[in-house]
Amino acid sequence: xxxxxxxxxxxxxxxxxxxxxAGHDVWVANSRGPRSLTGLLAPLGAxxxxxxxxxxxxxxxxxxxxxxxxxxxxxxxxxxxxxxxIDTGNYDPGRDGPIPELDEGRTTGTExxxxxxxxxxxxxxxxxxxxxxxxxxxxxAGSPGRRALPMTGDDTEAKATVAALxxxxxxxxxxxxxxxxxHHIGRGTPAFDVRLDAKQLRTALEL
Numbered sequence: 001x002x003x004x005x006x007x008x009x010x011x012x013x014x015x016x017x018x019x020x021x022a023g024h025d026v027w028v029a030n031s032r033g034p035r036s037l038t039g040l041l042a043p044l045g046a047x048x049x050x051x052x053x054x055x056x057x058x059x060x061x062x063x064x065x066x067x068x069x070x071x072x073x074x075x076x077x078x079x080x081x082x083x084x085x086i087d088t089g090n091y092d093p094g095r096d097g098p099i100p101e102l103d104e105g106r107t108t109g110t111e112x113x114x115x116x117x118x119x120x121x122x123x124x125x126x127x128x129x130x131x132x133x134x135x136x137x138x139x140x141a142g143s144p145g146r147r148a149l150p151m152t153g154d155d156t157e158a159k160a161t162v163a164a165l166x167x168x169x170x171x172x173x174x175x176x177x178x179x180x181x182x183h184h185i186g187r188g189t190p191a192f193d194v195r196l197d198a199k200q201l202r203t204a205l206e207l
Contacts, residue, residue: 069109077118129147148174152182
């Protein structure tokens with residue numbers, strides 16, 4: 001698969017390496033431009049490509065958005081139309097600045113992204129795991145105690161695509177419901193930043 005990753009922070013970089021190892025071609029973009037990514041991507045070989053945000057959005061069959069919530073408004077909605085878009089973010093008022101609809105609980109960050117990308121199929125994933133754990137804790141399918149990650153989304157087919165990708169990089173997936181349920185997997189919830197297998201994670205989500 002051709003996968004785009006917009007955002008080269010800790011989660012973005014970690015996913016790039018894991019997805020290249022899994023056999024995918026990955027295009028990576030950040031706000032500073034492709035030249036700033038050359039040294040970072042060189043060790044990953046020919047399947048990791050530094051690109052602009054526009055080229056990454058255009059090329060990726062699936063696109064990971066791993067940028068601050070305040071940067072969602074800068075994404076190229078037209079180039080992401082029809083595509084599965086994975087949102088890895090968590091709202092941080094100290095970093096993002098105040099966003100009243102999020103501060104007041106009227107919506108979630110992922111629903112905000114989906115509203116800005118009305119023609120994309122947005123799925124929430126990877127927001128509950130520390131990047132070092134994402135890098136180190138993957139296991140083959142069927143391994144006892146294999147870590148599970150929660151996912152939300154409104155499109156069943158998109159969620160199946162994301163679950164298959166997550167399985168390839170070593171984790172199980174638990175469907176936590178539609179996008180509006182994303183607040184159940186944010187900071188401070190029983191599902192956040194804790195190593196649980198699929199059964200344990202379902203129990204945590206019920207809480």
